[in-house]
Amino acid sequence: MMGIGFSSFDADRNGSQMIVPSKPALGDLPESCVALILEYMDPPQICKLSKLNRTFRSASWADFVWESKLPPNYDALVRRIFEGFPGNLGKRGIYARLCRPNTFDEGNKKVWLDRSTGKLCLSISSKGLSITGIDDRRYWNYIPTEESRFNTIAYLQQIWWFEVDGEVEFPFPAGTYSLFFRLHLGKASKRFGRRVCNTEHVHGWDIKPARFQLWTSDGQYVASQCFLKEPGNWVFYHAGDFVVQNGNESTKIKFSMTQIDCTHTKGGLSLDSVLIYPSEFRKVKPFLRS
Template sequence: MLNRAFHGASSADFVWESKLPPNYDSVIEKVFDDFPSKLCKKDIFARLCLQNSFDGGTKKVWLDKNTGKLCLSISSNGLAITGIDDRRYWNRIPTDESRFGMVAYLQQIWWFEVDGEVEFPFPAGTYSIFFRLQLGRASKSFGRRVYNSEHIHGWDIKPVRFQLSTSNGQEAISQCFLGEPGKWIHYHVGDFVVEDPCLAPTKLKFSLTQIDCTHTKGGVCLDSVVIYPNIVIDLIIGVLSRLTITALVLIPSSAVSKNSVQPHLELVATSERVIGSGPKEVVAESNFQ
């Protein structure tokens, strides 16, 4: 009897509603064309914790199971990429290293520009936005992961530039050199704050550029743009600090290039990482997809 009572209480709507975003109805309306109307709150939470595709499969949204916070990812197919239709420059490559099953691979180009935007009813909170990139093209050989560095060039001459703006006037600009061939890295674009999601959905515009036409650049895979609540990033860092961190190194800009680039922290833990302007934006990648 006691076990039945405990199970009943743990499945009660008021327990699971507290785990859902306050505006979960708006999220459901945005993402799903046909969502079951009679699901209990526990089942709604479970459904939203799946990686749910929308906008023709170019975007995915899900709730982090530990925090109930909303995360969003936009595939390379959902971005405006200069020259993407010209096979002399870009190719679409199928891969199991992307949650979308496909990445955009740049062989060579003079004008490197990627733009994107999204309008979404983000719950209140502070969010970070990243581009997920890799220098080189990965493949499998005899069951082992290898990468081809044939086309990598031009990224050590000038840094790439990241920009973010929101519909309520928030802006962020950063720049960084691309490095570490063969590793997927999340490059931090900036942060934005949502204060009252009931007013209107938040509209974001973001870009990645390297448009110095004095040299070509190439050999980079573009997977996606990802948006995470900062509380989720902080949680992952806490887990890694106990389990997987093998080194914590402060790298000054002078060690990266003679050009001025802000210092950043790196957690050397796995084959993938996040690069940003401070410790909270830097997370080992295998736990940060």
């Protein structure tokens, strides 16, 4: 036998050769059948199988395969994020575009789909937040860094009244979401190619807890509080969860973080961003377990 996909030769009783049909190969499957199989797989598996042969590659571009991977309100997402979005990409092309970190609102927000699940994630930079005292360099400074997806963080040297507020209005797909503040006690930098952390100004966060609040336009409210911890590490502080019932309408979220006990100062805090992730990610993404 010469191999899969070729006919083999055998001899009959008289010694003459006859052609024996070869066994069916993957390339013999109809493209429509392959597409039906791919529909039940997750995006990374589809992309991996598309490299097998031409049939799988063509089937992996079928619109109905990717229709089931996109959020039901993907057309609303496209309108909110992009201007002049190409109309000839197909569903796989739309999925790929939405999986990129797409910047909007003057570069202060990024939104993307998780490549494996198609779930929506959103991040708001420190420059997209309202920070008390941010314009006074005695208290706050913006610092460039490679440790932020926005390449900039807000660093607090010292202050009496700490308050950070923010809001976002967006057509979140239906589901349950969690909101986190990404914070770091101390100021990280690089020295001779190695990461170092200056904790000289860290103080006041162990005296009273920070308070987190979250409101939604449909009346949901949640509040929590905790002490800030783990100097030298970025930590995701869970502010609360909210539920979106209708993905075809924009949901407005307001949130805050405060520590307004003026009996003591607090400082040495790096504020990177606020992240909104599907709540189910807390079980599968270790960096969110804080």
